[in-house]
Amino acid sequence: MQSYTEKTALVTGASKGLGEALSRELAARGAHLVLVARSADALRTLAEQTRTTHGVTTEVIVADLAAPDGAKQVADTLSERRTELDLLVNNAGMGALGPFFTQPLDPNVQSVGLNVTGLMALTHHIGSEMLKRGSGGIVNVASGAAFQPMPYQASYGATKAFVLSFTEAIAEELRGTKIRVMGAYPGATDTGFFDHTTATMDPKAVSPQHAAARILDDFSRGRATSFPGGTSDRLRTLVPRLLPRSRTARLAGDFNRRAGHHQGRTL
Numbered sequence: 001m002q003s004y005t006e007k008t009a010l011v012t013g014a015s016k017g018l019g020e021a022l023s024r025e026l027a028a029r030g031a032h033l034v035l036v037a038r039s040a041d042a043l044r045t046l047a048e049q050t051r052t053t054h055g056v057t058t059e060v061i062v063a064d065l066a067a068p069d070g071a072k073q074v075a076d077t078l079s080e081r082r083t084e085l086d087l088l089v090n091n092a093g094m095g096a097l098g099p100f101f102t103q104p105l106d107p108n109v110q111s112v113g114l115n116v117t118g119l120m121a122l123t124h125h126i127g128s129e130m131l132k133r134g135s136g137g138i139v140n141v142a143s144g145a146a147f148q149p150m151p152y153q154a155s156y157g158a159t160k161a162f163v164l165s166f167t168e169a170i171a172e173e174l175r176g177t178k179i180r181v182m183g184a185y186p187g188a189t190d191t192g193f194f195d196h197t198t199a200t201m202d203p204k205a206v207s208p209q210h211a212a213a214r215i216l217d218d219f220s221r222g223r224a225t226s227f228p229g230g231t232s233d234r235l236r237t238l239v240p241r242l243l244p245r246s247r248t249a250r251l252a253g254d255f256n257r258r259a260g261h262h263q264g265r266t267l
C-alpha cells in the first residue's frame with residue numbers, strides 16, 4: 001500500500017490515545033474509517049469530526065474486544081454492512097501494573113483477553129477475508145515491552161511478546177501474497193495509558209500524533225517493523241539479544257523499580 005487515499009481502515013482502540021491519533025492521521029491522508037472501542041460517545045464524536053474535516057466516510061462499531069465474542073461481533077457487523085477493509089490496525093491494548101502476586105488477577109486476565117485473544121481473533125476474522133480477496137494490510141501495535149520480560153508489568157510484557165512473535169510469524173506465512181503485516185513497537189507515548197493505574201507517563205514520552213504519523217509512514221514504505229519513538233527504542237531491543245535472559249530481567253526490574261512500578265497498582 002503506497003497511499004491511504006480511498007482505502008478503508010479499521011482502527012481498534014480509536015476512542016482515545018494512539019488509536020485516536022492514528023484514526024485522525026489516516027483520515028487526513030484520505031482513508032475511510034471504521035472506529036472500534038467501547039466508548040460509544042467518543043467514537044461518534046471522532047467519526048463526526050473526521051467526516052466533516054476530511055470528507056471521508058466513517059463507521060463506528062462499539063465492541064469490547066476483551067470479551068470472548070468481541071472480535072466475532074465486529075466481524076459480523078462488517079459483513080452485515082458489507083464493509084471491505086484494506087487495512088486493519090490492531091491498536092487497542094491495556095496492561096496491569098504492580099507486583100504480580102500481591103495485586104488482583106483480573107486486570108492481568110483482561111489484558112490477555114484484549115492484547116492477545118482479541119487481537120488474534122480479529123486478525124483471523126479480517127485477515128482471512130483479505131486473503132480470499134487477495135489484498136490488504138495489518139498493523140499490530142505491540143510495544144518496546146515486547147522485547148524483554150517486564151517485572152511489575154509481567155503480564156503486559158508477556159502479551160506484547162506474544163504480539164511480536166505472532167506478527168513476525170504471520171508476516172512470514174503471508175510472504176508472497178498481497179497481504180502485508182507490520183509490527184509497531186512504540187516506546188513511551190503521551191496518552192492516558194496509565195490513567196487507571198498509580199503510574200504517571202514518562203515526561204520524555206513522544207506525542208501520539210508523532211507516533212501515529214511515523215507508524216503510517218513506515219507501513220506505507222513497506223517496512224516490517226516501526227519504532228515510532230525513534231532510533232534509541234530500536235537500539236534498546238538489541239540489549240536482550242546480547243545478554244543472558246536472567247540479566248535482562250534483572251535490568252528491566254531495576255528500570256521499573258526506579259519508575260516506582262514495584263509499588264504501583266491498577267486502580
Ligand SMILES: NC(=O)c1ccc[n+]([C@@H]2O[C@H](COP(=O)([O-])OP(=O)(O)OC[C@H]3O[C@@H](n4cnc5c(N)ncnc54)[C@H](OP(=O)(O)O)[C@@H]3O)[C@@H](O)[C@H]2O)c1
Pocket residue numbers: 012013014015016017018019036037038039040063064065066067091092093094114141142143144185186187188189190191192193194205
Ligand atoms: N502509551 C504508551 O506509552 C504505549 C507504549 C507502547 C505501546 N503502547 C500500546 O499502544 C496501544 C494504544 O495505547 P494508548 O497508549 O493509546 O492507551 P489508551 O490511551 O489507554 O487507549 C487505549 C484504547 O484501547 C481501547 N480499549 C481498552 N480496552 C478495550 C476493550 N476491552 N475493547 C475495546 N477497546 C478497548 C480504549 O477504548 P475504550 O476504553 O473506549 O474501550 C482506548 O481507545 C496499546 O496497545 C498499548 O499497549 C502504548
